[in-house]
Amino acid sequence: MGRPFVSRKAARFTESVIREMSRVCAQHGGINLAQGFPDFPAPAAMKEAAKRAIDADINQYAVTWGSPRLRAAIAARTSAYNRIATDAGANVTVCCGATESMIAALLAVLDPGDEVIVFEPFYENYGPDCILSGAVPRFVRLSPPEWSFDREELARAFGPKTRAIIINTPHNPTGKVFAREELEFIAGLCREHDALAITDEIYEYILYDGAEHVSIGALEGMSEHTVTISGLSKTWSATGWRVGWCVASEEITGAIRKTHDFLTVGAPAPLQEAAAEALAFDRAYFDGLAEDYRERRDLLASVLEETGFRVYLPGGSYYIMTDVGGLTDVDDVTFADQLVRDGGVATVPGSSFFHDPADGRTMIRFCFAKRRETLERAAEALRRRLG
Ligand SMILES: Cc1ncc(COP(=O)(O)O)c(C=O)c1O
Structure with missing residues (x-):
């Protein structure tokens, strides 16, 4: 057999887990709280x-x-x-x-x-x-x-x-x-x-x-x-x-x-x-952006706490990292997979943020760069599945 056509560099990493979660979510018609992009219009x-x-x-x-x-x-x-x-x-x-x-x-x-x-x-x-x-x-x-x-x-x-x-x-x-x-x-x-x-x-x-x-x-x-x-x-x-x-x-x-x-x-x-x-937008634009995200953060954080996630409240960015050790015995990848297939909510398994997957085994990341309606639909889905 000849040399593989794939370089040693390319063989050393896998496809993005986050984009993969977005694809699975689309297949199941789920709510995508996985990938970090807004579902509302640009200015x-x-x-x-x-x-x-x-x-x-x-x-x-x-x-x-x-x-x-x-x-x-x-x-x-x-x-x-x-x-x-x-x-x-x-x-x-x-x-x-x-x-x-x-x-x-x-x-x-x-x-x-x-x-x-x-x-x-x-x-x-x-x-x-x-x-x-x-x-x-x-x-x-x-x-x-x-x-x-x-x-x-x-x-x-x-x-x-x-x-x-x-x-x-x-x-x-x-x-x-x-x-x-x-x-x-x-x-x-x-x-x-x-x-x-x-x-x-x-x-x-x-x-x-x-x-x-x-x-x-x-x-x-x-x-x-x-x-x-x-x-x-x-x-x-x-x-x-x-x-x-x-x-x-x-x-x-x-x-x-x-x-x-x-x-x-x-x-x-x-x-x-x-x-x-x-x-060159003025200060009001940036202040308004942060305030809108704070409301979304608080909405999602309270639903996650209510449904049994351990929430690490973010000081910035538009993600909430959680620990699911108190909710399940399965690992993060299995949990995220079940949540999108049975619950209709896509998230990112914590292991994708660690070089040793074992270190993220109990973590799940949620993105809240979403319209209020999207977050409310996600809240209902989470309550149905876990509440
Ligand atoms: C920390 C961080 N850096 C960079 C990016 C990607 O930025 P860009 O769309 O400008 O390539 C992201 C997107 O999720 C991110 O979270």
Whole structure:
């Protein structure tokens, strides 16, 4: 038999469990609380801007690293909100979503064998991202109920091969919002070990109960040590538009731009123009978004508690991580499968957020980026199945 046609890299990861759950949900006509996308419209003003851009024939490649107008809007927003001094010409790369931003950044800064620290549980893309970029992930545990990390464990994970640490705040799947002191501690380790912080801040405006979003790139001495990633998908409810961005030093930006160019050339040109308008929305838009999500969070959390889930209330993002140890003896994958087939509610088994599936065996993640009616239908289904 000849050599397999599948590369060793591709053989090392599986298809996304989250997207698989969405498919099973569609087959059963269920309510999808699995994948993180809203079932309500994107902002009307942003959609109108996209239509105008297409009518104005902005239909060809944009500048590969992002249309000047969008980069200017990103630079203004990142300077003001994230408190990172950002120059549109030197520091910004627009990519096809935060997803491409992350892999472009990793490919731009890592060499095979470099170690990357990843907090666990983690957003499932980071595992394959490390494999694709030839890096070796080192996992550091976030422990419930606060999803805090052990500072000594983190310090021990840093070593001579450490090139970067991936941070995600607010965090998927736990909803943890990293506190300033935690980020100061991480920043200290990055400076000491000359490592980069690659930080995925896609949920940066979805915050509850007075939580403060802190960007590690704004901390002292970190501007040269950080790649800050965000995008349109979550804050502007447009996961299908595929517009995201990286902010980094001029040197790193040069490497990310080249990598991005050869991965995808560029993000959709007319949607970049619309994104530029959306980034300039006023404060009321962002406050309203967070308040709407808080209501949805509280609705879902109370139903989950009522039906026997142990709820870890998120401080940010639009997920609720739960523990089902008190509800069932079966593992998370079996439980999630039963819940979608018999109960009609799709969720994500906790094991998809851990490198050792046993560690997520009693966890189930719910997404509440849904209309109130959808959440109420899910509540009824959960009460019928478990109540
Ligand atoms: C932490 C995190 N990063 C990135 C993404 C994907 O972002 P994008 O749609 O911009 O690629 C998601 C989507 O669920 C996410 O949860």
